[in-house]
Amino acid sequence: MDSVGSVEELGRRDRKKLETRAALAEAALRLVAERGLAGVTVEDIAEAADVSSRTFFNYFPSKEDALLVAPADVETAWPKSLASAPAGLTALQALRLVLRGQAECMEQRAEEVRLRIKVIEENPSLLPRLVSGGFANERALAAAVAERIGPERAAGGYPELLSAVGLAAFRVAMLRWSRTKGSVPMTDLLDDAFDRLAAGLPEP
Amino acid sequence: MDSVGSVEELGRRDRKKLETRAALAEAALRLVAERGLAGVTVEDIAEAADVSSRTFFNYFPSKEDALLVAPADVETAWPKSLASAPAGLTALQALRLVLRGQAECMEQRAEEVRLRIKVIEENPSLLPRLVSGGFANERALAAAVAERIGPERAAGGYPELLSAVGLAAFRVAMLRWSRTKGSVPMTDLLDDAFDRLAAGLPEP
DNA sequence: GAGCAAAGTTTCATGCTCTGAAAGCAGGTG
DNA sequence: CACCTGCTTTCAGAGCATGAAACTTTGCTC
Structure with missing residues (x-):
């Protein structure tokens, strides 16, 4: 498509x-x-x-x-989006921006997204496949991060770590959002998670 | 067992x-x-x-x-291990300690672990199920983190974020380790990842 | 040891998932 | 209009997974 x-x-x-x-x-x-x-x-x-x-x-x-068609298209969209983020941003900031965009997009289809999350939570055997798609994303994102920061700084596994951790944070924010039935915007929860990441995960 | x-x-x-x-x-x-x-x-x-x-x-x-029998037992072992970590440590430090223990354990069965990783990488349809088990771990770990830092500080989603991010870092370190055929100890790669997490994921 | 109950294994039957092949039908094209 | 391409359908078949009933082994008791 x-x-x-x-x-x-x-x-x-x-x-x-x-x-x-x-x-x-x-x-x-x-x-x-x-x-x-x-x-x-x-x-x-x-x-x-x-x-x-x-x-x-x-x-x-x-x-x-x-049941999990939506995650498919992000696999190409995110890396593209990451590449076109302002050059002044660090990789972490750029990733945050990309995921904010996704969060906004999902909030527009909130009903459908929530129904899908509900179905997934009620049928745990689906979870695997959801994360599996996420894994393909992770690799694609890691490649985009590597592209962004350049080959010499990409050695040492930073891109893999950043995308794995960033997507984990996104997933947590998304599930948290689905629990608070729309009372808090997903973008706020995402910002919260990324603020904590950037601060080194201090205890609250 | x-x-x-x-x-x-x-x-x-x-x-x-x-x-x-x-x-x-x-x-x-x-x-x-x-x-x-x-x-x-x-x-x-x-x-x-x-x-x-x-x-x-x-x-x-x-x-x-x-093909994925091993991950089953950690679901109960990690929370226990986290609870018995020294009280002086932050949750992040305690989690790091627990995962270091796991890394050491895996290095003792390096051959088997590597074979399993090889099988998983060659058959991506297995990844889902692996992560599925990992997801159960994530919840169990989050509960243990919440226990550790107390209920009032656990509100706000810190335990979920920490365990999701920590496990993501562990997974990245493990895969990195399996690529470097034993030339670097997994514990070193894990320390590297957690150092970066604690420092707020600065670009290298 | 003989016998008994519990547990495990096997065989049989069944439904669902998924794939390949061949035939038919509809859309687009000269 | 005639043709070709591509999608749908029907058909057949392998593999996955589960339930029920018969059979065997194990461990325990007398």
């Missing part, structure tokens, strides 16, 4: 593909939220989206993946 | 159970290292351990779990 090109510019075929994909993802999320992961089969999801179950697998490699 | 009680004290039945379990885990690791995850079926593993495939599932809920 390219980041350029709106839905209207595509032919009927590609539009139908997007529709089918969205219908499958939506059906999966809705059904699993209702009945739990084990209570929903791929056939149920395909049925609800009005396609064959074989078609489901043309879009998603597994049932779980249909 | 209790920490008390050696193998000799158990009856024949329990000894056989341990043997079977170990044989299955060993066969799984060996076969997957040779042929890759997709090239090995549960039946292959059961065959190699000379039991029926149904018996395999009496020991492990899935093929993947047979």
Whole structure:
């Protein structure tokens, strides 16, 4: 899925593909939220989206993946975003900026995001896969950090450490946000976490 | 598996159970290292351990779990270890001490650990499950941190942040260690990561 | 030791997940 | 319109995972 090109510019075929994909993802999320992961089969999801179950697998490699579509696109977006952050910022500050952007984006789709988090928390077997996608992000981010600070300073494992730790902080902020039902903006929680990181994690 | 009680004290039945379990885990690791995850079926593993495939599932809920038996016991050991760390230490210092202990323990079984890491890196679909176990650890650790610093300072999400970030640092150090084939002790890499955390992640 | 109960293993049956292949259908193109 | 490409469907099949019932081993008791 390219980041350029709106839905209207595509032919009927590609539009139908997007529709089918969205219908499958939506059906999966809705059904699993209702009945739990084990209570929903791929056939149920395909049925609800009005396609064959074989078609489901043309879009998603597994049932779980249909529930976790969102994290996919960030894998390319974050590194790009990190590269275009102001040059004056340290890598830590730049990463914070990128993740703030993501937080804002997620708050606009708060309902969907919260539903997804709910589904994940109710079906712990999904957690792995969520973090797995996060792992691919981590590598991509580490590469972008290395690019940013230059090869000689990148040796020694700083990029890997920074992206691993930064994403961990993001995840904690996100889960904290989902617990406080919208009373605190995710960006505030993220800022809090990054302030602590930058201060060396002093005890409160 | 209790920490008390050696193998000799158990009856024949329990000894056989341990043997079977170990044989299955060993066969799984060996076969997957040779042929890759997709090239090995549960039946292959059961065959190699000379039991029926149904018996395999009496020991492990899935093929993947047979490859990741080790991380299971740390879930209770780390919180205990954290609680018994010297009272003078900050939570960050105590966590560092606990993870150093784990690193030392892993270096004693370096061959096995490296083989396991190799298998995981070659089969990324395992990563999820590994991190899943890690997630349970994270919660247990967060609870132990909260216990350590007291309820009023635990509000505000510090325990969750510290354990998430600390484990991320540990994971990075471990992977870095597995890449440098034993030339650098894992404890050194861990110290490096925690020094950076305590200093607020300054760019190198 | 003989017998008994508990626990573990095996076999059998079953449902779901996921993949490959071949045939059919629709969209885009000359 | 005719054709080609690409997506969907149907069909077939391997592997994963679980439940139930029969069988074997173990450990204990008398």
